[in-house]
Amino acid sequence: ASGGSLRVRVTAVGEQTALSGIMRLVAAAQASGSRTQALADRAAAILFYVAVASGAITLTYWWFSGDKEHALIRTATVLIIACPHALGLAIPLVIAISTSLGAQNGLLVKDRLALERARNLDMVIFDKTGTLTRGSPAVSGVAAGPGTNENDLLAHAAAVEANSEHPLAKAIVTEAKRRKVSTLQAADFEALPGRGGKALVNGKTIVVGGPRLLTESKVVVPPEVQKWTTAWAADGKTVLYVVAEGRLLGALVVEDEIRPESKEAVTELHQLGIRVAMITGDSKTVADSVARRIGIDEVAAEVLPAEKASAVKRFQAGGKKVAMVGDGVNDAPALATADVGIAIGAGTDVAIESAGIVLVRSDPRDVVGAIKLSRASYRKMIQNLIWATAYNIVAIPVAGGLFVRKGIDLPMSVGAVAMSLSTIIVAANAQLLRRLKLRPRGPVKKRNLSEITTSFYF
Template identity: 40%
Template sequence: MTAITHTSGTNKLLKQIFPVDGMTCASCAVSVESMLRNTPGVAKADVNFAASSVTVEYDNHKTNPDLLKKTVQSIGYDILITEKASEEQAEQQELKYEQLKKRTIWAGIFTFPVFVIGMFFMHWQPGNWIMMVLTGIVLFVFGKQFFINAYKQAKIGAANMDTLVALSSGVAYIFSAINTLFPHLLHRIGQHTPVYYESAAVVVTFILVGRLLEERSKSKTSSAIKKLMGLQAKTVTIDDNGTEREISIDDVHPDQIIIVKPGEKIPVDGTLISGSSFINESTITGESLPVAKTIDDKVFAGTINQQGSFKFKAEKVGKETLLGQIIRHVEETMGSKAPVQKLVDKISGIFVPIVMLIAITSFAAWMFFGQKDPWYHAITALVAVLAIACPCALGLATPTALMVGVGKGAENGILVKDAESLEIARKVNAIVLDKTGTITRGMPEVTDFIWLKKDAEQYASFVLSLEQRSEHPLGKSIVEYLKAKDVSSIDPDDIENISGKGLKGLFNDKTVLAGNKALLDQFSIAITAEVLNQAQQLQQQAKTVSYIAVDKEVVALVAIADQIKEGSKAAISELQALGVDVYMLTGDNMETAQAVAKQTGIQHVKAGLLPTDKAAFVKQLQSEGKIVAMSGDGINDSPALAQADLSIAMGKGADIAMDVAKITLISSDLRQIPKALHLSTFTVRTIRQNLFWAFIYNLVGIPLAAGLFYPIFGWQLDPMFAGAAMALSSVSVVTNSLRLQRKRI
């Protein structure tokens, strides 16, 4: 069970994912969803049939998990609400799978003689009695769950897939039993006495086989989340005042010192305090090369220590670790719904009643208008229609493809927040990239610190004090440079952060400015031609220039360079090859921006922008009819990320950027963006294929089963084949979704 508290309007809503037990088809999912949505205090409920889970947003002042559980239980299902609900569900599913496997095997053993007698010894008189007994065992022992679930649904005035199976096999069996026990009833009206034992037994057996294959396939679609959970260590070795002690992962808390030996999984997030090693982080970043780690470097839960022992201080544990957050996001995304699924849910909700109406209409039509053996054709049509109809294929079409797609993304370091964003990504035709931290490494270094006056260095402590209060990466690089020069800071009398421009501080009646040219323009500070020329020369070398001014006079220039990330140029080239227009937006000056653009092949550049300017530019592109993706890593990018159709955050960026973004690239590598677009294309294509075949299957299968083509071509589907077709329809949809796992993105 996953829980996240968030604010919606003025009310605090709790968002939780609960495993659901007892669902057998898409109609079941619609019933559970409908009941929860109508529960007081519930704002939203989305059931994922493929994952057997429901995501509920509710006001915990008006309802609670126990009440939600009772609501679901009232219609014959159940939700698990314990802290280890996911583990319990996995155990229950494994147990049910084994029980289903046994029932299916025994049903097959008892069905085989029924099939042989019904097909090859139909005129053998004792055969009907043998088939009646064996079929009764198949239906009411091994297939009893169909009838139990159908009864539970009937009690609340609902119907689902089990209703169709119970009706089709039950009607066939009862009609056959009456003809076996009282053959003279049809003889009196000149009709022969057909029996459908083999049809009833084979329908139930085939559907059990289909359920077995479906459960096995569905477990594979959620393999990604199981793999992620499997990355979590079970025990941890801690340094307890110089003594090594092994404890459970559940007992770890922040600030504990943890010891990691070669080959071990890192249990929680933290910072190295002694030792060094190479860490395989491919499990969370998708990058295969091991990463060198030394003192003060971060390590993450789920990654593997390849060589060397080290100690680190725990900082984030449990669900707060990066791995925990990835698992939570993947679970949430798998529980979300693509827009196309809403239409499918509506169809699934009315599917079973419509099928029952078609079956009854077919029976009546054959009884009234059938000229030869009307009873035979009427019963055949009734049973075949009920047996072949399958809302499960429709219900599984979208979520199974989505689960596989999201899982594949997670395995490649692409974290998708919801289904809608995965559906939108393939439509993107314009992408806006922030420069610092997105195209570049985001770790700028001071390359030149030019004091313009002999006595200007006395202001170094003022500059350090200002930049220490800056959240901008450029400010941090200046702080590191000055500290390395043994400069000490002093407390300012006053300080002001001027968004997108820089900082203003007051020190002993001296006004100090540190920032870009726009900051100096705002305070009407003149810049000499000589200083401007120096700044331009630095900017032409792809360096960002920061100006230092004291009391209306420019006293220093600071040049900062940020290296372009490995892979940025290749990613931009691939995006352009896909027909996506690439734009670079930056708050930096135009000279530096153009130098970076030239090195990476970007043709569209906007420089000197404030955060609101970036958002306005995204809006402008949207007004031109473009589907815009925005990728950034900083707080200043959050307005543009929120405005974009698809927001992509760098995993190593600011938390607020990741909160706003719909897709997060764990490795912060731009080459993951084309992969995300390919993933979207493959996933949506698979969803469409699944929906096409699910609809076609029912559009062709139901009329064929009803005998619509019999007067023209002499075609009427045998109930046995109808049952087999129904069983295979769901399996084919899930199998098609699993093909996504083999796609190379």
Template identity: 40%
Template structure:
């Protein structure tokens, strides 16, 4: 199967979405089709052996809409096109309002008997004013409506065109023909047709304006990508388009410039502002061999780096791709709205016809019949239904991306809020992932400390396990020369085996020793004693006896304890999973505040443990960062990968935390819950609005003008409600009683100034965090223990650093 995205033009409501999806799905070879009204895009999964892209595009055209393939680098063109459409909509709304205003005055003149304005009741004057509104400005509804009827998929445009046409032509009949043929006249309704079109256009304009704001996050991310890069070629620095940068190029970066591609620094020292990628406000110090990421900002030093990941492989491009996929996706909750929308318009047409016939034939009022039928047609346009879910998903995923929380799609966004249990991998997730050797204990007298370290490091040299790397680093730091190992064999989850100078050596866990029948009496008591202190103990042995113990410790991350408390406060059951033995695991879990421990679990067993929890009725999230976590991440209801971890873990996960900060798990869950809350509010009001509005209109309690206004602004209210998610404060995922204050600080001009002020403020023990906004020239200070104090002292320190606090 292959996946393609298509731009779709001509959609106006939820019915349009349903008809485009149906048109695509009816073709042979289509696996999945998802159409998003807010982004005006379709995501299609298809079998290229059975159907090609041209046929898919034709299926959209046959449904009455226009489809095209987004061209590479076409974002600016599409943006410009949307801006032009937005401007035209604004101009037409103003003209329509100007032409409709005299008709509104005529209506008030009749109500309040204003003689000076009664001339506006002249049928010819009203016809002259209403006609351009009906057929020039409102022509879009006729064109789109006719196309949808031809395709057998009537939508909102049909309802607007029918409703306004009925009012317009009924007015012509009353103004010019009713009296001549002896039918009692009941006034003119040109103002109804004109004002309905004006209000619908105004609603579309406001909706377009609001929809533009929902995609701000993706626009900001795209804006991070520089257009050109300076590379060193043939000894000279030349400027090339970013698309011409290839892996291996040496890229030159000056202070204040954005990093164009991913790479490793080969020359220079600096600090990199990674806030737009990771959400971390503090610039990160970088030197030779450190990694740099595309889209981040070089603060103050000139550096050169070797390009590694370019184009679609760069971190920024992958982030943009994930966010685009998420914003174009649907949540399962949308299915109900889609089902309703697919039959909505035909049902409304029937209700409108029945309303007309009852009022005319049974009650005997042609005027009331016409007004009520028009009101039904206008009030029932299902625009709000189509926007309820996608706008909230766009804002929610965009808000997450700004914080470095990448959520792959709407289904994941919905499911994340339902998690009941969370399984945290230990190494690299709860802990720093950089274990260090604490001590070495010889067993017997055959080998001393240095010999044990030499043998252990030689054995572990070819292993990629974090514990193995800790042993090798320790040997390198002591300048110990390593020996060549023959017949190296890695035993996943247990250790390694190899031959040195004809002797077989083993290093690893107790299980490895037991499997090889190595006696444990000589070291068992010492090993247990060391493990109770939270150390991981690695055993080195020959084929016949143990010769040494190596203790390795990996400190927990400073935010782990707070993160665990946050997850517990959300009502989640928190588990730690590790390959460590029970004693070591319990000691680390105790430090982190975790009661549920899954220890001595081999890599392949992690997925099984997740399945056991699921079998007990838990909705499980797995959090990990390593290659051996990938199966468990894939099996879990929600897989969460730490962005500092492996690419495989990120590919297997549903949510990626770019900062590697465990506290962001709680933020992601809260964001999911808030987003789903907004979607449910949107859908409730969309359904409630139509279920109440249609009966009121049918019973004659709703004027067509009021119905038009209500219909137009229902869409605007849905989008506005979704936009309120932008105010979601990630801090709320940490504490509800956070105390903060904002200080104006003059004299800051660059990222180094930003870093200086933030470091200065954070140096006070009662300050929890400091975040500088260079544009606004201010620093937001968050205090510990919900207590604001020491402001004068902080101001004095900022002043001593060379800046001017106000």
């Protein structure tokens, strides 16, 4: 309505906006090198010398045959028809179109070589939390130990986790707020990578973590808590324990919904002949449960953040070409180690910086799209190279008059048209790449409530 007011908060301007960032990535990808482009450049350089040599041979042959005018016409025809226009456009056109097509479908190519390597992948490795799952865990159960209650347990756990940025920590804090639990103050917080976190709360050392931390602390689990944790573990859920000065206060279970698109992505990767693996800090029980639900072939469980890159190297054993898909700071070394690093667009800046391909949407099916784009682009490049090379192999002898005595002659005007036609064919073939369907067929409508998993510190 007129006369009203509108308050707008500007979070980025100019080159800091997401659109500018996308434009920079696309421009950099189109300008970046390509092995196939290097091959085409070498072929074009060779063709230049072949054209000059063919022109010289043609001129010499017809000149000394006595027909000097015909010699000049033949030589000009050879030089016209041998112009490497088609060869020069064979690869750059495909690169420009594939990069543009990828951007239109939410695939930002930072490194052309990464996209080229994607066509030969043997395996795709997914980080679990935030990639195969929604990355929005929630507390779904609380088991208080003797001498405490659920609210007291949550209050101590939330006090520790209020200082952490981990999704699980946020889930515990959110649950405490939802229950309107009294807030406790914590000091000297310390993150324990792959295990949990600890802090001083009311003068006591409170530790929150998973089974690994419990084993290290050698804390005894009371029967009334054990019955719950055993049931949760049997369901493939991750249990977090709260320990105060060596005594167990209780346990929490945190669940994270599997993305409904994950199973479809795994199925489509299998159809492309690619195996699928998962790296997670979860216990093997939880990891195997997730793997069974969505059809994952191999699992690396209980992997600490610092061990992710090493886990990728193990998957690369035997010369396997692998891609790593992740979204967190802890995934950055693994993304850089993999043959192809793919970052989820909703992930951290560090992960995106380490990847060669960035998925704008947090949809694992876009990994399939990236591989299809890689394979289709390579096919178009090879088709264009074959056409441009074959055209010159056939056209140069004809233009030089090699078959004149057999009644096959090529006028200069026809040679000019043939040269232009070969360029048009290469350009048209590259444009056919736009027919490739990369975007997933649509969101998965059904969400099975059993498709719930848990997340563990990593």
